[in-house]
């Protein structure tokens with residue numbers, strides 16, 4: 001009996017599924033089909049590496065094991081559980097979505113793709129990931145990893161952000177998951193996994209790749225040029241001064257307002273300064289309306305957010321009298337540990353605690 005010749009797509013699906021069965025990493029969220037647990041992992045994994053996410057995911061599920069618990073948790077708690085993961089809009093949307101699931105779906109995570117997509121913070125990729133991984137539905141996914149894998153395998157030279165190329169990639173992702181013979185969850189995860197482990201942005205491991213015989217980029221030696229992401233925005237340097245103002249063993253901190261970057265997180269008073277503004281004492285005086293008695297550089301933290309390369313210089317400050325108008329609250333080093341800070345300001349909180357211990 002003659003069987004139909006295999007198409008490129010069916011060979012691709014078979015090779016990906018075989019490879020995934022033998023090589024998938026044992027990740028904690030892969031041991032469950034609970035859509036809530038999978039959803040939390042997908043949100044945490046946006047912009048964040050797997051090894052960073054694992055302890056955060058374990059702690060979140062331990063502290064907030066159900067959708068109801070996530071819906072009801074105090075804002076301070078969810079921010080503290082997310083502290084260090086960054087992009088905090090994610091956690092606020094996660095809680096809003098949990099509240100919608102409780103109110104509209106009796107606390108049961110919806111299975112219909114459109115209902116999942118309608119939840120706050122869930123876009124096309126995340127809805128596709130949850131529906132395929134938790135419910136084994138043939139819903140496509142397209143994130144950075146999958147874009148890289150597909151543009152290389154199919155030799156797509158256009159920028160994947162361009163409308164037409166993007167639509168073509170979604171279409172390919174859909175065709176593949178629909179052709180997976182009911183292995184939707186594994187097929188989608190195999191694309192992500194191949195992008196994470198083998199088809200890396202730089203120096204992809206083509207010789208070890210299960211789909212090298214089907215890959216246009218490998219055959220044509222174009223792995224370096226694909227995907228064609230266009231020109232990146234140039235990095236921008238920004239400088240901030242932060243002030244660790246201490247009074248009776250407590251430090252002044254304040255909470256960032258809603259609607260700004262790192263909203264609701266805590267921070268030490270700080271100000272952005274121009275490149276040639278080097279007088280921290282003068283900046284402090286402008287902010288607080290009095291001159292410091294003593295000022296010394298305690299720690300410098302460098303970090304990046306999107307295209308910004310940020311240098312945060314933190315100064316220990318003594319003042320003859322307290323400033324008249326201070327915005328914020330005074331907290332001891334022990335109390336600071338209970339607050340959710342951005343990663344950079346968390347380092348300042350540790351420096352503040354050490355400075356008290358050393359009597360600086």
Ligand code: SF4
Nearest residue numbers: 199206209212215218
């Ligand atoms: S052969 Fe190389 S470029 Fe092609 S999918 Fe595999 S790792 Fe990526």
